[in-house]
Structures are given as structure tokens and as C-alpha cells.
Amino acid sequence: MVVLILLIGFVVTFPLYSGVFPTRVLTYMLMCAVLAVSWTMFSGATGYMSLAPAAFFGIGVYSMYLLQYYLPFPVIMVVGGLISFVLALLLGLVTLRLKGIYFTIFSFGLFVFIGNAVNYVEAEVFGRHGWVFPLLDPAIPLYTMLGLAVVTVVAIHFIRRSRLGLAMLSIGGNEEAAEHMGINTTRIKVLTFAISAVFMGAAGVVTAPSFIYSNAGIAFSSTYSFIPIVAAVFGGMGTLSGPVVGGLLFGFLQKTLQARFQTYFMLGFGVIIVLVILFLPTGVAGLVPMLRDRLRRGSKSGKGGEAEQYANT
Amino acid sequence: MLLAENLLGLIVLGVMGGTIYGLLAMGLSLQYGVCRVLNITHGEFAMLAAVLTFAFSQLGINPLLAPVIIGPILFGLGFLLQTTLFKAIKARAPSPGAFEGNALLAAFGVMYVIMYLARLKWGSVALPSQYLVNSVAYIGFAGIPLNLIIIFAIAVALGIAVNVFLTRSRLGRAIRATGEDSATAELMGVNTNTILAFCFGLGALLAAVAGTLISIRTPIDTGIGFNNTVIALIVVTLGGLGSIPGGFIAGMIIGVVSNLVTFLWEPVLAVPVYYAMLMVLLLARPSGIFGKK
Numbered sequence: 001m002v003v004l005i006l007l008i009g010f011v012v013t014f015p016l017y018s019g020v021f022p023t024r025v026l027t028y029m030l031m032c033a034v035l036a037v038s039w040t041m042f043s044g045a046t047g048y049m050s051l052a053p054a055a056f057f058g059i060g061v062y063s064m065y066l067l068q069y070y071l072p073f074p075v076i077m078v079v080g081g082l083i084s085f086v087l088a089l090l091l092g093l094v095t096l097r098l099k100g101i102y103f104t105i106f107s108f109g110l111f112v113f114i115g116n117a118v119n120y121v122e123a124e125v126f127g128r129h130g131w132v133f134p135l136l137d138p139a140i141p142l143y144t145m146l147g148l149a150v151v152t153v154v155a156i157h158f159i160r161r162s163r164l165g166l167a168m169l170s171i172g173g174n175e176e177a178a179e180h181m182g183i184n185t186t187r188i189k190v191l192t193f194a195i196s197a198v199f200m201g202a203a204g205v206v207t208a209p210s211f212i213y214s215n216a217g218i219a220f221s222s223t224y225s226f227i228p229i230v231a232a233v234f235g236g237m238g239t240l241s242g243p244v245v246g247g248l249l250f251g252f253l254q255k256t257l258q259a260r261f262q263t264y265f266m267l268g269f270g271v272i273i274v275l276v277i278l279f280l281p282t283g284v285a286g287l288v289p290m291l292r293d294r295l296r297r298g299s300k301s302g303k304g305g306e307a308e309q310y311a312n313t
Numbered sequence: 314m315l316l317a318e319n320l321l322g323l324i325v326l327g328v329m330g331g332t333i334y335g336l337l338a339m340g341l342s343l344q345y346g347v348c349r350v351l352n353i354t355h356g357e358f359a360m361l362a363a364v365l366t367f368a369f370s371q372l373g374i375n376p377l378l379a380p381v382i383i384g385p386i387l388f389g390l391g392f393l394l395q396t397t398l399f400k401a402i403k404a405r406a407p408s409p410g411a412f413e414g415n416a417l418l419a420a421f422g423v424m425y426v427i428m429y430l431a432r433l434k435w436g437s438v439a440l441p442s443q444y445l446v447n448s449v450a451y452i453g454f455a456g457i458p459l460n461l462i463i464i465f466a467i468a469v470a471l472g473i474a475v476n477v478f479l480t481r482s483r484l485g486r487a488i489r490a491t492g493e494d495s496a497t498a499e500l501m502g503v504n505t506n507t508i509l510a511f512c513f514g515l516g517a518l519l520a521a522v523a524g525t526l527i528s529i530r531t532p533i534d535t536g537i538g539f540n541n542t543v544i545a546l547i548v549v550t551l552g553g554l555g556s557i558p559g560g561f562i563a564g565m566i567i568g569v570v571s572n573l574v575t576f577l578w579e580p581v582l583a584v585p586v587y588y589a590m591l592m593v594l595l596l597a598r599p600s601g602i603f604g605k606k
Contacts, residue, residue: 047414051353051421094592098599100410104351104417105550106591109543113588116581123581174408222539226425233418267429273422277415278401 011146015139023138024210025255030145031203032231032254033247034152037240038199039228041156042192044237045168048100052091052107053228055114056084056197058220060204061211062118065131068209073144077202084201085194087114092190115220122216130215133208145206152199157240159195168192200228227251230269233276236283245285322457323572329461331568332468333526337541338548338560339475340519346555347492347512349409350399350416356542357427358387358517362524363533364435367442376444377463380525384518391517394423395510424538431535444529464526471522472561475515479557488512492555540584547587551594553601563602 011030015023035053043050063080071079091110095103123129159165167188170178179185204219211218227250228243235246250269257265276283282290337359344352365386366379374382399416406412445463448456479485490498491508499505527533527541544567552563567587574583594601 047410049414049417094595098595100413101345101351101554102550102595102599105546106595108353108546109584109588112540112543112584116583117585120579120581120585172410175410229418229421263429263433266425267433270422270425270429274398274419274426277419277422278398278405281405 008146008150011142015142020138023142025252027138027142027145027207027210028255029248029251030142030149031207032227032251033244034145034149034199034203035224035228036231036235036243036247036250037152037156038196038203040232040237040243041159042168042196044232044243045160045165045172046189046192047172048096048189048193049104050107050193050196051104051225051229052088052110052197053200054111054220054222054224055107056088056200057204057207057224058111058115058118058216059084059087060201060206061208061214061219062204063201064133064205064208065214068133073140073206074147077144077148077205080205081198081202084197084204088194088197089190092193096189096193097186111220111222111225115216118220119216130213130218132213133211135212136209138210141206141210145203148199148202148206153240153244155199159192160240164188164192226266230273232283233273234269234284236280236285238282239285242283242285246283249284323576324569326457326461327569327572328565329457329465329568330530330572331565332465332472332561333523333530333564334544334548334567335472335561335564336468336519336523336526337545338552338564339472339557340516340523341545341549342552342555342557342560343488343512343519344516345549346557347488348395348399348509349413350395350420350513351413352513352516353417353420353542353546354424354427354538355516355520355545356540357424357431357538358391358520359524359527359541360533360535360538361427361431362387362521363442363528363537364431364440364535366525366528367440367533368435370442370444376442376525376529380522383525384521387521388514388518390514392510392514394517395513396506398423399513400506400509424542428535428538435535437535439532439534442528442533443531460529464530467522468526471519475519476557476561484511543584544587547591550591551602553603556601556603559601559603 011026014026035057039050039053042048060080063083064076067076067079091106095106119129167178167183167185170181170183171185171188175185204224208214208219228247231246231250232243233246234250235244236242254265280286337355341352341355344350344355362380362383365383366376369379369382370376398419402415402419403412406415443460445460446458449459449462450457479488487498487503487508488511490501491503491505491512495505495509498508523541527537548563548567549560551566552559552561570586570590571583574580574586
């Protein structure tokens, strides 16, 4: 708790003593954490792999375009989140009553579908391609993103402990058994998937101004499906702290390495995902308790191993 | 005014071009049906084959002969991927559901690895890889290029060959048995590990041929993999997961729809229209047009 307050204090005072670029990096790191945490809340717990975050993110970006001169920032966040919620609800109602594989297939190209449709409407109705944002003081997106990140983490912390969270875990463990216990699995899946989409949409709203110029191709980019999945796998999907740490680390590495090693960076993280899934099922965040455990065991009986008990679900 | 003849032309061209999607879907269907891996790297394999075809044609190798070299290479790559990566994930997974999830995430990583390795070598510019583009026959305004006729012939021949192989041969029977119940197949004396690897390789080989066919029809770049994966996934679902002939026919249907939407309405809307079809299908008949049950 103390650590959390110190961290928030650090972020709040950050723009006062550092430049524009570090502030942007910090905002980006927080965005990655929000995406990763909300993705893990649903996909990590239920085992239904959603490849759709980019679609909700893009919807957030477009909400910001259309409403930026009419509503205050936080209200647009809520609106963007709600639109994503409704879309996720529709998607969930169509696919989540079926086997998980249909859900994954449908979510895979969803951002292409919505992006192309938006592109068409934009050209036909507004007669234009792309939009421009006015320049903002970089501290504003940072504070808004910080607020969003705190709300997201706190909300998901309580969801994980609630009946809803336990129901999701039981679906991930064994869906048939969960159904026999009297859990309405379809309703739980649709509802939690839609809740996770709210935070992704809101993250899109907050990130939009930093694009300065954007169009359907930039807003609906596969990158925003890549980030949460990689960050969550990298950090570890079993806990709440895993995706937070993974998101912050991933965002930091991307922003600092991207300028020089764009291609190698993506390549490297592709390799890292595969390796983490094979050898480190608890992710980087799981490394600390694992090493501590191993050290303790090592000193007692001279026998390591058994770290697999942390295997995630 | 649009003549009925032109409409017919678009449909014929669509059926012929759609056979490429059919091949892609067959490979994906085989990999998911038998190995239980939803292989989202499938389109990247096709991209790799397409780019390699272009690279070979620069060296003076005829694009139509390229699959003879590229096919076995990608077969080997798929075989290796199954025997190393997916087998290891399966051994570590606590349940079949967890295996499918982890395999999907690993495939997601592999997808980016292939995509960016290709980009390192070939950049992301369009490569002019078409071959034999002159039209040899006309239906209305629609000219049928020679390469499309070759594509149609190769894809249909290969599709029928794979189907006959799966239904008639001894190995094909072992593959289908493994897909239905791998534990029982193992007890009956089928070496399921080899069968799984063979299937994954065969899927990659089909993607390789599809990639070569794509490259002789349109210009290509290292970014085409993703869209091909999306289309292959939609086609497989339309045809019914696990139904090999269904996937092939659904490929031709998507080919026709693609042509009609592109020429009569708006190219950007092709993918949204596929999605609308998929949504209607999932609401009405989730097992696919040709799926069982």
C-alpha cells in the first residue's frame, strides 16, 4: 500500500522535473499496463483467448476524434468505454455461447473488420481520411492515464475477489463443472469480456491525442492487440501484479529501444513470448517468488525445483 | 449497365481465385482438426512462400516450379514446429483447454517472428511477382488471365489429391483416427507424435502452395500474411471446423463474394462483408455450412 502511494506520488510529480519525452514514455507505460491488466482479467482467468483488444482501443481513439470539442476529457473516456462495452457485449452474445475456438477466430480479425468499416464511413460520410488533434500539455494525458490505471487496477482487484472473479476462474478450470455448480457460464463470460473492453476503450481515448494525426489504419492497428498479450504473457497471467509489471516493463523497453531497433524489437518479443510460455509459465513477476522459494528450499534440503506448483491456469 | 454476362464473369473469376483460399483453409483445418493448434501463423507461411517464390524467380527459377523446392522447406518447418514447440507445450499443459490456449499464444509469438524476419530480409515494399498475366479468354468484360487458369488447375488438383489421400490411404486413415481420438489411435498402434508432426507439415505445405499461387496472381509484400490468416480463419469457420471439403468450397464462395463486393461496391468493405456472413452463420448454424451435426 505504501509502495503504491509512493508510486502514485512519483508519477504525479514526474512532469515537474523531467522533459516531454520521458513524460510521454511514462504515459505509454501506463497505457500498456492498463491494456495488459484488462486483457488478463478476462483471458487469463477464463482461458478464452481474446485477440480483439485493438478493436476496442481503436473505438476509443475514434470516440475521442468525434467528441473532443464537445465534451470534457473524462466524460469522453466514459463514453468510449461504454461504446466498447456495447460492442463487446454484441460480440460476446454471438460467439461466447459457442466453444472457445469460435470466439478466438472471430476476435482475431475484428479490428480489420471495424477499421475497414470505419474507413468506409469516414470517406463516404465525412469525405476525409484521418483527423488531427490539437497539441496538449503532455502532463494532461499522463494524469488522465494515471487516473485510468488506478481505477482499472482497483476495479479489477475487486472483480477478481468477487463472485464474478471466482466464477471466471472456475470457467477457466473446468467449464462443464462450473456449469454443473449452477454458474451461468455464458452470462459470466459475456459480462466480464464486456467489462474488460471498457478499460481498453478508455485507454484508446486517453492515448488518442498523443497521435497528433491519425486515421483508421493507425487507430485500428494490430499493435494494440500485440501489446496486451505480449505484456501479459511476459509479466505472468496468474496474478494481478504480473500484467502490471509486464505492461510497464514492455512499454519502457518499447519506447527506449523502438527508435533504433523497431524490427528487432518486435522479433525479439515474438521469441520471448514463445520462451516464456515454454519455460516460465508464471512470467517475469513469478520469477521473484520462484527464486525466493528455490533459495529457501536450497538452504533447507539442498533440493530445488517444485516451482511448477505456481503453474498458472 | 451491368450485363448478366459480366456478372457471370465476376462469379467465374471469383470461383477460380477462391480456390487459393480453399487451399489455405484446408491446411488450417487439418492443423486444427488433428493437432488442436489454431495456427494463426498460417498466413505467414503463405507469405513466406510467396516471397521466396519471388526471390527464386529473380534467380531464374520458374515460379511454377518453385513449390517443388519451397513446399518441402515449409513442410520441414511445420514438422519441426510441431515436434519441438507444440509437443513441449502439450507435455507441460495441465488440460487440453490449457494446451489450446498456450499453443495459440505461442503461435502468436511465432507469427511475429516470421513476419519480422521476412521484413528484415525483404523490407515492406511491394514486390512485382505476377507471372503470365495475359488474358486468354473473355466472359463479357472480364478477361480470364492465363495465371488464373493455372491457379485453378493446381489448386483443384491438389485439393482433390489431399482429400483422396485422407479418405482412402492407410496414412490418411491414421490421420483421421488421430484427429478423432488421439489416445485410442495411439492404443491401436498409431504413432501419433509422427502423425501430428506430419499433419502440421502438410498444412504448412498447403500454405506454401497457396502462397506461390498468390504471388503469381498479385504483387506481394511481407505484410500480406495477416490478412490471409484472417480470411483463412473465416473460410474454415464458414466451411465447418474440421471439414476439409467444406473449407475448400467455402473458399470458392468467399472468392465470389470478394469479387462481387470489390467490383460492384467498395474494396475496403470485403472483410466487413465476410464478417457479416460469419456472424449470421454463427447465429444460425455454428457448425458451418458443411459441418457435421
